Amino acid sequence: MADMSPEKTKMPEQEPEVRNKNFLEVAKGYTPELAKREAGRCLGCKNPRCVEGCPVSVPIPEFIGHIQKGDMEGAYRALSRANALPAVCGRVCPQENQCEGKCVRGIKGESVGIGRLERFVADWALENNVANTDKEPDNGHRVAVIGSGPAGLTCAGELARKGYRVTVFEAFHVAGGVLSYGIPEFRLPKSIVEKEVDKLRDLGVDIELNTVIGKVLSIDELFEMGYEAVFIGSGAGLPQFMKIPGESLVGVFSANEYLTRINLMKAYKPDSPTPIFESKKVAVLGGGNVAMDAARCAKRMGADVHIVYRRGEAELPARAEEVHHAKEEGIHFDLLCNPVMIEGDERGRVRAMKVIRMELGEPDASGRRRPIPVEGSEFEMEVDTVIVAIGTSPNPLIRSTTPGLDANKWGCITTGEDGSTSREGVFAGGDASTGAATVILAMGAGKTAAKSIDEYLKNK
Numbered sequence: 001m002a003d004m005s006p007e008k009t010k011m012p013e014q015e016p017e018v019r020n021k022n023f024l025e026v027a028k029g030y031t032p033e034l035a036k037r038e039a040g041r042c043l044g045c046k047n048p049r050c051v052e053g054c055p056v057s058v059p060i061p062e063f064i065g066h067i068q069k070g071d072m073e074g075a076y077r078a079l080s081r082a083n084a085l086p087a088v089c090g091r092v093c094p095q096e097n098q099c100e101g102k103c104v105r106g107i108k109g110e111s112v113g114i115g116r117l118e119r120f121v122a123d124w125a126l127e128n129n130v131a132n133t134d135k136e137p138d139n140g141h142r143v144a145v146i147g148s149g150p151a152g153l154t155c156a157g158e159l160a161r162k163g164y165r166v167t168v169f170e171a172f173h174v175a176g177g178v179l180s181y182g183i184p185e186f187r188l189p190k191s192i193v194e195k196e197v198d199k200l201r202d203l204g205v206d207i208e209l210n211t212v213i214g215k216v217l218s219i220d221e222l223f224e225m226g227y228e229a230v231f232i233g234s235g236a237g238l239p240q241f242m243k244i245p246g247e248s249l250v251g252v253f254s255a256n257e258y259l260t261r262i263n264l265m266k267a268y269k270p271d272s273p274t275p276i277f278e279s280k281k282v283a284v285l286g287g288g289n290v291a292m293d294a295a296r297c298a299k300r301m302g303a304d305v306h307i308v309y310r311r312g313e314a315e316l317p318a319r320a321e322e323v324h325h326a327k328e329e330g331i332h333f334d335l336l337c338n339p340v341m342i343e344g345d346e347r348g349r350v351r352a353m354k355v356i357r358m359e360l361g362e363p364d365a366s367g368r369r370r371p372i373p374v375e376g377s378e379f380e381m382e383v384d385t386v387i388v389a390i391g392t393s394p395n396p397l398i399r400s401t402t403p404g405l406d407a408n409k410w411g412c413i414t415t416g417e418d419g420s421t422s423r424e425g426v427f428a429g430g431d432a433s434t435g436a437a438t439v440i441l442a443m444g445a446g447k448t449a450a451k452s453i454d455e456y457l458k459n460k
Contacts, residue, residue, distance in 0.1 A: 002043050006109025009038035011116055020299050020329035023185040023268055027091075030120040032072075038113045039067035041105060050114060053102035055444030056089075056154075058082045060099060060114055067117060076125040079118060080132040084157035084200065085150060085443065087126060087192045088179060090119025093440045094319050126195050133202055136163035141457050144169060144227040146213045146398065149177020150439045151430025152233030153200060154446030155453075160203040162454050167227070169211045174264065177235055178431075179439070181264040182256070184293050186300070190263070214397035219405075219426060228460070229425045229453045232413060233446060236392045236431035242285065246342025247388070251277060251350030255286070255294045255389035262297045279303040279385035283353055285339060286389035287311065290436075292322040294387045295331050305331045306381070310338040310358050310371040336360070338371065340378070342386055353381045392436045402426070410435060419449030420456075427453055 012028040013019075019026050030038065042064045050060045059078050066075035079086050095101070095115035103111035125131070141164050145152045148170040156166045174180050176193040201207065211217065219230055239254030241247050258276075261267040265274035282298040284291050287309035299305045307326070309316065312335050316323055327333070334355070341354040357377035360369035399407045406414045406422040412433050419427040429445030431437055 003037065003040040005041060008041075008110045008113040008116070009034050011113075016325075016328035016330070019186065020296075023300060025189055026186050026325060029123055030116055032070075032120075032124075035067055035117060035120040036070065039064045039117060042068070042112045043104065045104060049102035049104065050099040050112075053098040053100075054082075055098065055440050056083050056447055058099070058118070063121060064112070064114070064117055067121065072121060072124045072128075073130055075121045076130055077132055079121055080125075083118075083443070084154045084447075085179075085196050085439075086118055087122035087196055088150070088188065089440055089443070090115050090117075090122055091188050091192070092183060093118075094438055096320065098440065123192075126192070131199055131202055133199075135161045135203060138165065139163040141165065141229075142167070142227045143229045143231065143453060143457075144222045145231045145233060146219075147171075147177055147233040147235055147430075147432070148175040148197070148207060149233060149235045149430065149442065150179060151235075151432070151442040151446040151449075152177065152231065153197065154443040155231045155233060155429070155450045156205045156446075157200050157203060158447055158450030159453060160200065160205050162450075164454075164457075165204070165206075167206045167208060169208050169213050169217070171210070171212045171234075172264070173209055175207050175209065177233075178237075181260040182290070182293070184259070184263055184297050186296070187293070212397070214401040219398070219402045219423075223425070228457055229427065231419075231446070231449050231453065232398060232421075232426065232428040232432050233430045233442070234395065234398055234432045235442075236394045236412075236436045238393045238395045238411075239388065240391045240393060241388050242339060242390065244339060244341055246344060246350070246353075247386075249342055249344040249350050250348050251279075251384055252342060252386045252388065253277070255284075255290045255387055256392060258294055258387050259290070259297065262301075268297070268301060276301065277385050281383045282306070282385045282387060283308050283339070283381060283383045284387045284389055285309075286391075287316040287318055288389065288391075289318045289322055290392075291387075291389035292318045292326050294389050296326055296329060298385070298387065299329055299331055303385070306334050306383075307331060308334045308337050308339060308353075308355065308381075310336065311368060312336055312360060315360075315368050334381075336371070338373065339386075343380075350384050350386055351382075353383050353386060355379055355381050392431075394432050394435070398432075417448075418452040419445060420452060425456070427456075 100111040267276035358371040430442030
């Protein structure tokens with residue numbers, strides 16, 4: 001009989017006043033005993049709505065059922081059949097809006113901690129060197145994947161299991177895309193990303209680093225080299241700015257640059273060759289997960305940090321868990337506020353920021369209430385660093401060097417539901433085609449495209 005406790009089994013984590021001074025992982029994960037206890041809350045529904053909410057269709061009751069029996073290897077094999085990066089998803093997926101949001105236990109209490117259980121199983125497999133390398137025989141067909149972020153890695157893994165010879169081309173010097181440069185160590189340890197990537201290598205996926213497609217090679221050249229299909233999973237790494245006076249001052253960063261210096265280049269380490277601003281007071285502009293990541297990194301670098309967001313708390317797009325952790329760690333939230341100017345000193349460095357208060361009016365096209373400036377409410381905020389985290393868009397390099405590849409007005413590559421593009425044999429997915437979204441949605445797109453590529457090459 002299921003454990004009918006209305007609350008999830010608590011996951012151990014670092015205390016806020018300890019963790020806001022280090023880059024160690026905040027959540028420590030379940031022990032086997034805690035995992036079995038939480039798995040016992042699953043009802044094993046005959047028609048599991050949780051699976052409907054998963055973009056990669058993980059067989060959730062099946063893998064949780066194995067945990068209930070103490071069969072961790074069976075749980076991992078069931079999980080990894082559908083998910084190429086389970087240790088990643090268990091940490092960064094917005095489960096509350098997906099699988100857990102559909103869980104029937106959430107009607108009269110808290111849903112089953114599916115994400116926590118996924119993380120536990122994946123970590124157990126990594127610690128015990130359990131791999132799922134089942135794959136079909138080599139079919140001789142070659143596929144190129146552009147980008148080693150969640151969409152690209154998922155597409156590559158799915159195709160490798162089907163017997164394809166897959167090469168992933170990555171612009172950076174390490175694989176992982178946004179998993180490596182964008183998400184902080186305290187949320188997603190880079191050792192976890194490296195191990196997940198190594199598992200794909202074990203499947204036969206070749207990863208070519210330091211290769212910028214559109215510069216080093218074009219998509220047309222990839223076809224000339226013998227690749228029969230190409231998947232574009234290059235993400236959305238081009239930062240957007242506020243377009244207000246003062247954004248060119250020293251001390252203004254895009255969140256992408258700030259996080260890349262911290263996460264990929266390890267600027268938080270005293271001996272790092274990559275510098276980062278030693279800030280005393282930081283303003284982070286935006287209210288999404290990237291804003292929370294940047295703010296929490298700046299706090300760990302010793303700054304007093306304010307998140308400045310033009311709407312209210314109910315409209316914050318960040319995960320509730322990230323907002324909760326940020327508040328616990330001492331980050332201030334200046335809500336219903338919008339910057340109008342960044343002011344500099346005589347050396348051209350950030351000195352202060354002029355801000356206006358906002359009020360919420362009628363809903364706009366996004367369905368959220370439109371922020372309206374309050375006349376005469378301007379005030380000055382003393383800061384020495386401003387981090388802009390208001391969104392990103394796809395880099396135009398690939399589409400500008402690929403004749404016949406259509407994109408929409410936002411620069412996103414246009415695709416059909418199957419991931420196909422306007423160029424025959426070229427598929428795309430993830431942030432490159434949708435704009436900035438979540439890791440798991442990018443993975444779902446990579447999985448869809450892999451299926452389409454398989455069908456395309458078989459029919460061809």
